[in-house]
Amino acid sequence: MDFSAVKGLPYKPVRKLGNGSFGEVFLMEHIRSPNITAAVKVLEVDYIRKAEILEEFHLHKKLCRTVHQNIINLYWMHRTSDCIYFVMEDVDGGTLFEKFVTNKIEPPAAQHYFKQLVAGLKYIHGQGIVHRDIKPENLLITSKDELKICDFGAAMRYRYGAEEILLGSGVGSAEYMAPELYTSLKCRGPPLDVWSAGVTLMHIVSGLQLWKYADMESPGYVNWIEGRTFDRRPWDEMDAPLIKLLRRVVTEKVNKRWTIERIEKCKWMKFDYGPIKKNKQK
Structure with a gap:
């Protein structure tokens, strides 16, 4: 063109x-x-x-x-x-996906990016909007290591004034879609983004994508929700507060899935790793 x-x-x-x-x-x-x-x-x-x-x-x-x-x-x-x-806006540092495509991101840098993702989602949800397609490819990184959420093609309003609207199923990128989207039930908007953010964190700290679909036909997903993943590498080498956060966010139990506000208060988010080292790709 x-x-x-x-x-x-x-x-x-x-x-x-x-x-x-x-x-x-x-x-x-x-x-x-x-x-x-x-x-x-x-x-x-x-x-x-x-x-x-x-x-x-x-x-x-x-x-x-x-x-x-x-x-x-x-x-x-x-x-x-x-x-x-x-x-x-032109963002000059590529995507979060490009940061770890050949090498996982260590917890200190992952925490740095995840805090910014949570802050962005808190703002989006506060405007009555849900993104519905959070994934590393939709998270841009500036040369100053600032994270910026992009691509609002799947976004929609979930709240009009004080009224919350339940959303339909089937929107997003399969690997990051919450399990409730594979049901015929209407679902709340913010927990969808929380799940996707959690899977994004899980992906960047491990370098692994455990499932294509969050349903009972996916062995990796079943192992995760039944707790059979955490005694294996690399999960058994991770900090206990990080594992707790992942388990509370990437949970199929929507009513027990942590909110953005609860995530902000958790131990891992408050842990001081010290100065962030630049992630080196192979």
């Missing part, structure tokens, strides 16, 4: 950064001022998806009314007859 030919979009592509929900994301530089860069998400529009894309924009823009350091900033939207462009 020749972006230089898009009327009203004063950017030209530098390189592709990745794929978002139903679209591609490009690093672009301003045509007249190349030192000004932005991440531009390009979404092809049809009649069915137009409303969904506009809802994504409005939800993301709502979150950006107050700048939060752990939410990717959305500047503006450009529309043509066949595409919609989200012009966003």
